[in-house]
Amino acid sequence: MSTVWEKLDDKQMKKLMSFAEGYKSFLSEAKTEREAVSESILLAEKVGFKPFSKVKKIKAGDRIYFNNRGKSLALFVIGKDDIDKGMNILGAHIDSPRIDLKQNPVYEDNGLVLFDTHYYGGIKNYQWVAIPLALHGVVCHKDGTKTEVKIGEKDDEPVLGISDLLIHLATEQMKKSGGKVVEGEDLNALAGSIPAKVKKDEKDPVKKNLLAILKKEYGMEEDDFLSAELELVPAGKVRDLGLDRSMILGYGHDDRVCAYTSLKALLEMKEPQRTAVCILTDKEEIGSIGSTGAMSSFFENSVAELLALEGNYNDLKLRHALENSKMLSSDVSIAFDPNYPSVSETKNTAFFGKGISFNKFTGSGGKFSANDAPAEYIARIRNIMDRNGIMFQFSELGKVDQGGGGTIAYILADKNMDVIDAGIPVQNMHAPFEAVSKADIYEAYRAYLAFLKEMN
Numbered sequence: 001m002s003t004v005w006e007k008l009d010d011k012q013m014k015k016l017m018s019f020a021e022g023y024k025s026f027l028s029e030a031k032t033e034r035e036a037v038s039e040s041i042l043l044a045e046k047v048g049f050k051p052f053s054k055v056k057k058i059k060a061g062d063r064i065y066f067n068n069r070g071k072s073l074a075l076f077v078i079g080k081d082d083i084d085k086g087m088n089i090l091g092a093h094i095d096s097p098r099i100d101l102k103q104n105p106v107y108e109d110n111g112l113v114l115f116d117t118h119y120y121g122g123i124k125n126y127q128w129v130a131i132p133l134a135l136h137g138v139v140c141h142k143d144g145t146k147t148e149v150k151i152g153e154k155d156d157e158p159v160l161g162i163s164d165l166l167i168h169l170a171t172e173q174m175k176k177s178g179g180k181v182v183e184g185e186d187l188n189a190l191a192g193s194i195p196a197k198v199k200k201d202e203k204d205p206v207k208k209n210l211l212a213i214l215k216k217e218y219g220m221e222e223d224d225f226l227s228a229e230l231e232l233v234p235a236g237k238v239r240d241l242g243l244d245r246s247m248i249l250g251y252g253h254d255d256r257v258c259a260y261t262s263l264k265a266l267l268e269m270k271e272p273q274r275t276a277v278c279i280l281t282d283k284e285e286i287g288s289i290g291s292t293g294a295m296s297s298f299f300e301n302s303v304a305e306l307l308a309l310e311g312n313y314n315d316l317k318l319r320h321a322l323e324n325s326k327m328l329s330s331d332v333s334i335a336f337d338p339n340y341p342s343v344s345e346t347k348n349t350a351f352f353g354k355g356i357s358f359n360k361f362t363g364s365g366g367k368f369s370a371n372d373a374p375a376e377y378i379a380r381i382r383n384i385m386d387r388n389g390i391m392f393q394f395s396e397l398g399k400v401d402q403g404g405g406g407t408i409a410y411i412l413a414d415k416n417m418d419v420i421d422a423g424i425p426v427q428n429m430h431a432p433f434e435a436v437s438k439a440d441i442y443e444a445y446r447a448y449l450a451f452l453k454e455m456n
Contacts, residue, residue: 003439023257040073052302072282074280086325090328097285099117134150135149152235194206247352257441331422335351351425352440355390356422364405374418395425
């Protein structure tokens with residue numbers, strides 16, 4: 001069989017399509033790392049997960065989560081084996097490329113008020129102009145209160161937008177390279193044009209009107225931007241792609257498509273032999289650094305806390321727990337695109353509809369900054385996939401000297417555990433709207449579930 005679609009009977013097709021609808025709902029709601037954590041906790045608590053703060057002791061089958069600053073998450077289903085015997089781990093990231101507001105963003109220019117921005121992650125700047133953008137995030141006030149912001153998702157709400165130069169006057173602009181045609185400092189979002197009623201010659205009346213709206217709607221002063229995290233993301237719900245509804249077009253497939261499928265697989269676990277884990281991390285798109293990125297000690301500390309509740313903690317036991325673990329770094333790979341075939345080497349490229357994609361290594365050039373998974377570990381994974389009738393493919397991130405990319409795989413591998421990248425192929429990666437196959441989504445979920453159950 002050449003694709004997942006060809007092996008499905010009517011019942012399996014209904015399951016696949018139903019699973020895709022659940023993912024579409026999740027992705028439409030979870031457009032930031034904070035929202036992804038909130039939505040994931042909602043799903044987890046529905047099936048009995050509890051925050052670690054409410055847990056006094058643990059036993060096999062217990063469902064526990066650790067929430068790190070509302071921006072990363074670690075969920076555990078306690079296994080029958082002691083934790084130091086090793087865990088089966090799925091690790092994805094929940095941040096995506098976007099455009100952030102600067103800390104002093106509001107300014108007026110010739111009767112228009114705009115937000116100054118700083119893009120986050122690797123984007124093609126020109127893709128983010130002349131499209132509707134929603135404003136998501138939080139405003140933290142000096143009195144300790146916090147206001148959540150989500151503007152532009154409902155049909156009756158306004159959106160923001162970044163202007164582009166009209167083609168009639170773009171002669172010089174069109175001579176620039178793709179990296180320069182729209183520069184980062186020019187990604188300023190249009191936010192208003194109605195002036196407040198002010199005294200004659202008083203400066204910035206349009207800005208004053210906008211700040212008055214923010215004060216009324218969100219209790220927000222201008223200096224509250226200093227302690228705000230506000231993100232511009234594409235507005236609107238996720239949509240089916242293709243007349244056959246076989247694909248999904250939406251913002252943030254990288255990497256929330258793997259985060260959702262990993263989470264759903266973990267939620268299916270009842271009382272595993274080995275403790276099953278799903279890690280959802282922040283900051284991968286900018287190097288996995290910071291207190292909520294994969295490089296932080298958050299996950300390691302969470303494991304230490306569980307070992308202590310198990311009555312089995314010391315530094316050596318923690319090291320054993322990590323080095324005896326097996327992990328799938330649940331991150332997307334590139335999907336072959338017939339419009340751009342020259343960047344791919346087709347024998348080692350992922351295709352839509354052919355299942356989950358494994359990347360033995362990522363990195364760039366001569367496998368620089370790559371986790372290169374050991375052959376022995378790959379053989380065990382192949383065995384699990386074949387036993388469960390799961391379609392899979394192996395791929396690289398394009399031709400050897402074409403470019404490349406990274407994931408969190410090498411970070412967990414530094415803990416001396418076996419890790420391989422395993423995810424869903426994506427077209428338009430890092431664009432405002434990315435594309436994935438529903439068949440690959442469901443097959444990845446099945447692969448993650450089989451891994452959690454059977455890896456030992």
